[in-house]
Amino acid sequence: MKEANKLTVNKIIDGNRLTLSLDGHLNAASAIELDALLSESLDGVTDLVFDFSELKYISSAGMRVLLSTQKKMNSRGSMKITGASNSIIEIFDITGFTDIFTIESRR
Amino acid sequence: MNNENEKKKFRLIPQVMLLFAISVLVTGVITFFVQSSISNTAIRHQTESRASEIAEETATAIREYPAYDRLLSYWYTHANDLAIEYDAEYGAETETEAKCRTLTEHCPGVQLKYMTKQQLDAMDPEDQKLYAEVAYSWLITRLNQIKRAYHIDFLFCVAADEAYGTQFFLLSAADPGATRGTSYEEVYPLGHTVTVGADQQEAMRSAKANASHLANAGDYVDYYTFLGEAEGRPVFIGMTFNLSGLRSSSASQARRETLYAMLFQIFLSLICLILIYRFVLQPLKKVQKNIRLYKETKDSRTITESLKEIKTRNESGDLSKDVSALAAEMDDFIGRIETITAEKERVSTELSMATRIQAAMLPHVFPPFPERGEFDIYANMDPAKEVGGDFYDFFLIDDDHLGVVMADVSGKGVPAALFMMASKIILQSCAMLGGSPAEILTKTNEAICSNNQEEMFVTVWMGILEISSGRLTAANAGHEYPALQKSPDGPLELVKDKHGLVIGAMPAIKYREYELQMLPGTKLFLYTDGVPEATDDDGNMFGAERMLAALNEEPHAEPVRVLQNVRRAVDGFVKDAEQFDDLTMLCLEYKGNQTENAS
Numbered sequence: 001m002k003e004a005n006k007l008t009v010n011k012i013i014d015g016n017r018l019t020l021s022l023d024g025h026l027n028a029a030s031a032i033e034l035d036a037l038l039s040e041s042l043d044g045v046t047d048l049v050f051d052f053s054e055l056k057y058i059s060s061a062g063m064r065v066l067l068s069t070q071k072k073m074n075s076r077g078s079m080k081i082t083g084a085s086n087s088i089i090e091i092f093d094i095t096g097f098t099d100i101f102t103i104e105s106r107r
Numbered sequence: 108m109n110n111e112n113e114k115k116k117f118r119l120i121p122q123v124m125l126l127f128a129i130s131v132l133v134t135g136v137i138t139f140f141v142q143s144s145i146s147n148t149a150i151r152h153q154t155e156s157r158a159s160e161i162a163e164e165t166a167t168a169i170r171e172y173p174a175y176d177r178l179l180s181y182w183y184t185h186a187n188d189l190a191i192e193y194d195a196e197y198g199a200e201t202e203t204e205a206k207c208r209t210l211t212e213h214c215p216g217v218q219l220k221y222m223t224k225q226q227l228d229a230m231d232p233e234d235q236k237l238y239a240e241v242a243y244s245w246l247i248t249r250l251n252q253i254k255r256a257y258h259i260d261f262l263f264c265v266a267a268d269e270a271y272g273t274q275f276f277l278l279s280a281a282d283p284g285a286t287r288g289t290s291y292e293e294v295y296p297l298g299h300t301v302t303v304g305a306d307q308q309e310a311m312r313s314a315k316a317n318a319s320h321l322a323n324a325g326d327y328v329d330y331y332t333f334l335g336e337a338e339g340r341p342v343f344i345g346m347t348f349n350l351s352g353l354r355s356s357s358a359s360q361a362r363r364e365t366l367y368a369m370l371f372q373i374f375l376s377l378i379c380l381i382l383i384y385r386f387v388l389q390p391l392k393k394v395q396k397n398i399r400l401y402k403e404t405k406d407s408r409t410i411t412e413s414l415k416e417i418k419t420r421n422e423s424g425d426l427s428k429d430v431s432a433l434a435a436e437m438d439d440f441i442g443r444i445e446t447i448t449a450e451k452e453r454v455s456t457e458l459s460m461a462t463r464i465q466a467a468m469l470p471h472v473f474p475p476f477p478e479r480g481e482f483d484i485y486a487n488m489d490p491a492k493e494v495g496g497d498f499y500d501f502f503l504i505d506d507d508h509l510g511v512v513m514a515d516v517s518g519k520g521v522p523a524a525l526f527m528m529a530s531k532i533i534l535q536s537c538a539m540l541g542g543s544p545a546e547i548l549t550k551t552n553e554a555i556c557s558n559n560q561e562e563m564f565v566t567v568w569m570g571i572l573e574i575s576s577g578r579l580t581a582a583n584a585g586h587e588y589p590a591l592q593k594s595p596d597g598p599l600e601l602v603k604d605k606h607g608l609v610i611g612a613m614p615a616i617k618y619r620e621y622e623l624q625m626l627p628g629t630k631l632f633l634y635t636d637g638v639p640e641a642t643d644d645d646g647n648m649f650g651a652e653r654m655l656a657a658l659n660e661e662p663h664a665e666p667v668r669v670l671q672n673v674r675r676a677v678d679g680f681v682k683d684a685e686q687f688d689d690l691t692m693l694c695l696e697y698k699g700n701q702t703e704n705a706s
Contacts, residue, residue: 025646027687028518028519028687031518057640057648059636059640059688060515060516060517060518060564060566060636061517061518061519063517063564063609064517064518064562064563064564067562067564067612068562071562093606094566094585094586094587094588094606095566095585095586095606095608095609096584096585096606096607096608096609096612097585097608097609097612099608100608100612100613
């Protein structure tokens with residue numbers, strides 16, 4: 001549970017486009033880290049992409065970070081979630097976030 | 108412990124003393140050997156130079172006779188024919204003097220001592236023999252004087268054979284009163300031949316080549332100088348010294364020097380020990396004492412004062428300063444720890460109070476409506492931390508309508524709990540104002556969104572049961588699917604209902620509602636994601652499948668029993684893993700109209 005639930009974030013900046021690839025579990029603890037990372041990385045970014053191909057789990061705290069990021073990006077550009085697995089998409093469905101986030105499914 | 112330390116009070120001193128003792132011994136041994144070797148060399152040089160001086164004088168005495176080589180040959184060849192007067196004094200009435208007078212008569216005008224070879228050869232054989240006897244006697248007397256003057260043990264002149272194996276004694280000096288003879292301790296007469304050892308042979312060979320050499324034999328040392336030849340045989344002047352006296356005096360001098368060196372070193376060692384004691388050991392003991400004192404009292408000021416007395420300007424002084432600083436830091440640290448601990452205790456007290464307040468906010472008396480036989484309800488909330496973000500609620504809106512709520516605030520702990528409290532109150536207030544579940548959730552969302560800087564949100568499932576008919580109107584704001592028993596004999600199944608967005612995410616959301624029919628004897632199960640997402644040590648989740656299986660273990664049991672079954676299944680799955688999300692469940696059993704059923 002300790003090691004398995006770690007989150008690693010790979011950050012790629014390409015002009016105004018920032019791609020964050022998340023690997024692991026986005027839970028209460030890692031959500032705080034992601035929030036901190038986002039608050040220092042979003043300057044000048046107009047095109048934000050979350051790559052969820054390797055994301056295993058997302059908690060409500062994680063979704064809170066996505067929600068607040070979505071609200072920030074609404075005023076300056078776009079935010080997109082790609083590669084999310086079915087179980088993650090199901091969570092988005094259940095919580096109704098599918099309507100708010102731009103989600104590109106795996107296929 | 109203390110006793111042991113007292114015993115080992117000054118372990119350093121004996122250790123250093125042992126080192127010093129060893130070094131004193133080493134110094135002694137080295138000094139002794141160096142001194143001995145120096146004095147031995149000195150004695151050798153001294154002996155050699157003295158011997159060469161004596162040899163020079165002896166050779167001069169012999170070479171004063173112009174015909175000395177003729178004489179040597181004559182003595183060698185006629186050794187047994189000569190009537191020699193040994194060890195006579197000059198000027199006395201001696202045979203030699205008589206022989207001199209005879210010779211002077213036979214050879215008028217010839218100065219006997221300085222007779223040349225030619226003059227000697229011109230003499231008749233009788234006179235030659237006489238002259239050989241006279242010159243021999245004179246030379247022996249002269250050699251005796253030299254021996255006496257220089258305190259040599261033996262002074263002699265010998266002819267060696269070709270192999271240097273024997274010595275033929277030509278001249279041998281004697282002390283007054285000594286007897287001439289061939290026995291031990293007698294002075295050898297002319298013509299005595301002795302066999303010599305390898306050392307002596309080597310010494311003579313070397314003397315022939317280099318003019319001089321020493322040969323050792325115990326305390327005696329032989330010295331040889333080449334003089335000339337007699338009948339083709341090498342003739343040497345030899346002398347023997349007894350070195351034992353010189354040696355013993357030099358040995359005692361070496362011992363004395365060694366003793367002085369050792370005493371000096373002992374003196375230095377003592378000074379060293381005193382300095383170590385004064386500048387290292389004493390300050391160190393004091394530092395140690397203060398460290399122990401600090402261990403007991405935890406009072407850095409006292410020991411800092413005490414340590415200030417250590418004024419040595421070396422590492423022990425530095426150490427005492429460091430210890431003072433460390434103690435001060437420790438005090439500071441302890442102080443901070445105490446503050447933190449007190450703070451922690453305060454927070455913990457507050458949190459446990461918060462836990463109780465939160466628990467009290469949720470309906471927690473079961474059965475909640477004992478007078479209502481149409482339904483039974485049971486619920487519990489088990490926060491992962493002291494306070495949680497989950498909540499359940501149920502309340503009678505009017506006599507025929509029961510409101511049921513299951514909600515889960517994003518995140519955990521105090522922030523979630525605060526948001527949960529607000530959400531619960533707002534939601535219940537909205538519900539009490541009347542309206543359908545969708546209207547209630549829409550209103551609640553508006554209220555929460557208006558003051559939600561932190562982007563918190565809450566997932567809510569809300570249903571209103573018409574008690575008389577069993578009609579359940581529900582709306583879902585991003586919450587987990589409820590589980591419902593469609594018929595009294597069927598299993599509990601998930602109802603994939605229509606979902607709206609979580610509450611608090613966006614304003615102006617319209618929620619949709621749907622209807623379910625609850626038959627008498629069926630159950631509704633509500634939960635938060637803490638149940639299916641309960642995780643074991645390997646990161647595996649409990650999952651909806653296992654949850655449904657646990658629910659259907661005893662689908663006809665009382666709601667409290669059903670929740671216990673689920674809880675037991677979750678606990679059995681996660682085992683010792685830490686609970687990391689709030690775990691909340693509610694089970695509503697619809698029994699229908701009891702009076703109708705009874706009639």
